[in-house]
Structures are given as C-alpha cells and as structure tokens.
Amino acid sequence: xxxxxxxxxxxxxxxxxxxxxxxxxxxxxxxxxxxxxxxxxxxxxxxxxxxxxxxxxxxxxxxxxxxxxxxxxxxxxxxxxxxxxxxxxxxxxxxxxxxxxxxxxxxxxxxxxxxxxxxxxxxxxxxxxxxxxxxxxxxxxxxxxxxxxxxxxxxxxxxxxxxxxxxxxxxxxxxxxxxxxxxxxxxxxxxxxxxxxxxxx
Amino acid sequence: xxxxxxxxxxxxxxxxxxxxxxxxxxxxxxxxxxxxxxxxxxxxxxxxxxxxxxxxxxxxxxxxxxxxxxxxxxxxxxxxxxxxxxxxxxxxxxxxxxxxxxxxxxxxxxxxxxxxxxxxxxxxxxxxxxxxxxxxxxxxxxxxxxxxxxxxxxxxxxxxxxxxxxxx
Numbered sequence: 001x002x003x004x005x006x007x008x009x010x011x012x013x014x015x016x017x018x019x020x021x022x023x024x025x026x027x028x029x030x031x032x033x034x035x036x037x038x039x040x041x042x043x044x045x046x047x048x049x050x051x052x053x054x055x056x057x058x059x060x061x062x063x064x065x066x067x068x069x070x071x072x073x074x075x076x077x078x079x080x081x082x083x084x085x086x087x088x089x090x091x092x093x094x095x096x097x098x099x100x101x102x103x104x105x106x107x108x109x110x111x112x113x114x115x116x117x118x119x120x121x122x123x124x125x126x127x128x129x130x131x132x133x134x135x136x137x138x139x140x141x142x143x144x145x146x147x148x149x150x151x152x153x154x155x156x157x158x159x160x161x162x163x164x165x166x167x168x169x170x171x172x173x174x175x176x177x178x179x180x181x182x183x184x185x186x187x188x189x190x191x192x193x194x195x196x197x198x199x200x201x
Numbered sequence: 202x203x204x205x206x207x208x209x210x211x212x213x214x215x216x217x218x219x220x221x222x223x224x225x226x227x228x229x230x231x232x233x234x235x236x237x238x239x240x241x242x243x244x245x246x247x248x249x250x251x252x253x254x255x256x257x258x259x260x261x262x263x264x265x266x267x268x269x270x271x272x273x274x275x276x277x278x279x280x281x282x283x284x285x286x287x288x289x290x291x292x293x294x295x296x297x298x299x300x301x302x303x304x305x306x307x308x309x310x311x312x313x314x315x316x317x318x319x320x321x322x323x324x325x326x327x328x329x330x331x332x333x334x335x336x337x338x339x340x341x342x343x344x345x346x347x348x349x350x351x352x353x354x355x356x357x358x359x360x361x362x363x364x365x366x367x368x369x
Contacts, residue, residue, distance in 0.1 A: 037280045044276035052269040062272060066279040070290045073283050096291065128265070135266040154263060157229060178222040182259060189262050196265050 021085050028076040036076075040069045043086065046156060047093045053151040054097035056140030057133065064096045087165040090158065094148050094166065124199075131192075131199035138188040146181035149174055209244075212237045217252050225257035 027035035044065060051064035071092055072079060079088050139147060145167060152163045153174065164171045189196065219227075219234040227235045241249055282288040 033284050036284070040280050040283075041276050044279065045271045048271045048275065049269060053266075057266075057269070061269065062275050062279075065275065066282060066288055067290050069279050070283050070288045074290075099291070128267075131265045132267045135262060139263075139266065153229065154224065155266070155268075160231065175218070175222040179218075182221065182224070182256075185263065186259050189259075193262065196262050199265065200261070 022080075025076060025080050025085065028072075029080060036069075036073055039072070039085070043089055044069070046086070047089050050090055050093040050151060050156060051097050053136070053139065053155055054094055054147065055101060057136040060100055061097075064093065064100060067096050068092045084162055084165060086158070087162045090152055090156075090162070091166040094151075098144055127199040131196040134192050134196060135189065138185050141188060142181050142184055146177050146184065149177035150181045150185075153178055213241065213246060213249060216241050216249055220249075220252045220256045224260045224263075225253045226260065 021039075024035045024039050028039060047068050048061050048065045051068070052061035055061055055064070068089060072089070079085055139150060142150065148167060149163060152158045152166060153160060158166075160171050160174050164174045167174060167177075169177075215234050216237060219230040223229040227238050230238070279288075
C-alpha cells in the first residue's frame, strides 16, 4: 500500500501505469502519439474527478481535463523533470480548475453531471443528490489550499507525499490544511447534518 | 530509555492527529499511525474512541458527495482533439500554492509586497494631495487613501483571503 494513503477505485491501473511511466514519458517527449494516448487513458478518470470536485461538481470538468492533457502533450519534457506524473497532472488540474473558478461570472451556472450509484428509487435519488450538492458546496466553500488538500487526500486518496508535492509544501503542512478543512466542513455541514444523514437511510 | 508512559502518550498524540487530519478510516493514515491503532483500540482509550467516532460521523457526511460518473468516451475525445490540433487550451494564470509557505519560512511571499505597494502608493498620493493643496477640493485625505486602496481592490482582497485562510 502506498505511503500514507489508501487504495482508490482505479489504483491498480494507476500503479501499473506509473511503473512504466518513465518509458512512456520518454516516448511522449519524443512525440510518440500512442504513448500520449496510453497515458491519457490511464489517468483521465483521476484528472476528471479532481477537476469536478475542485469546480464544485460542474460540467466544466471535461474541458478542464482536456486542457490538462493538452498541456501534457505540449510540455512532456517538463513532466520528466517534475518527478511523479500523477502529482504533475493533479497540480495542473487543480490550477486550471481554480483559474476557471476565479474567472467564472457569479450568474454562470453549470449543469451537474450524473453521479455514480444513484440509489434505489427516483425520490431517494433526488434526496441523495440534494444531499450530495450540499456537501459539494461546502467543499467548494473551503479556502483553495484546504480544498486541494481535501480533494486529493480524502476523495482521491493520493499519498500525502504527492499531495505535498502538488501544493509545494511539507507533509506536515498538508496535515494542518486537512485538519483545518475538516473543522470548517464540520461547522458548515452542521445545520444540514440530519437532512444529509437521512438521505442515507 | 524512553519511559513507556511517554511512549504511549506520544503514540496517542499521533493517532489523535491522524484522526483529525485524515478521518476515521486508517487506510488513509500514515503507516506508523496504522501500526499503533490496534494497540490503542485494545487499550480502550476513551478519548481516542471519541475522536474516531466524531471523525467517522464527518466521514459519513463527506462520503455523501459521491463520485462523478466520467462521461463515456471522454478520454478518447480528449486524445482525438489534442492530437488533431483542434484543442486550444486556456490561458491559465499559474497558482502558486507555496507563496504563503515562503512567508512562514521567513521568506517574504508576494502578498505582503502587494500590500506594501498599495500602501506606498497611498502614501505618495496623500503627500501629493497634501503638499499641492488639491486635497482641500475633495473629501478628507483618509478618503483619498481609500480611493487609492479601492483601485487595488483585487490585490487587497487576495491579501485578505490569504490572512483569512491563515486564521482559519
């Protein structure tokens, strides 16, 4: 199991990709299109999910994800120097999502994508979806660095050393951000706590 | 030789910290904390049990956010758009997450420089208005400084956001 982290849903695929990442990145830097396609397919879901969560659950996630891989294609040499491919992708995804949020007009509303595992019936689905939106909004309300730390550590279960690399801080600083984020989220969700928990029943 | 009581206290501190930062699921914890958890659970520490219970409750709420369904074929569309040259990309403004850390380590960071620049501009304008007598035609000098500060609205708000995050 990776240092300081748990296994996520596509962790095995990611680990397999990382193990031959050096060869693939070398090929990519040489302009190998098939290497680029392989890397994109292996990491796309992770990048999409990061973008989605950073954007507060938004239909812009596909645009952001494509932009991430476009930068990978244009800057493959930079990635070889940056070390972990996954950390590089996560950093670019979070940067692009934050940039998009800062540029977003207050009246701009994005369509929410479908969630995985919708639940037993339409009413329960609606309740669960509404509860999910409350939680997503609370995460979107966190200060940027706390949001990045939560999305990457709690939801994507990246090792804390990689999260530290994305943020350019120490592991201790990541843990401090997480503790503050969790405290803020607990306060933010307290008013809706019963409603959210009842959607799970 | 390390006193056993001190060692237990230190381990408990690590476990409490892991709960606070990572939540109740030890799969997210650093390896050292995971190793000590069983011993602590067997010891029946009430404070740790309470911390884990509270963390577990928050985890239940956070898990409601769910995971998005990645649109079918999205990866292939991205590959096709990029390799065909159709994808344009955005003009991203680089976000420097480490700027506050530089300040904490004794570095200066960019936010205080922006704040200092805004204050310096206000001082220069204040001196100019005062010395030239132009300030007499307007509302008092404190408001002139406010007008200058308002012209740097974005910088000031970034500084305030940074301070708020530090205090948060």
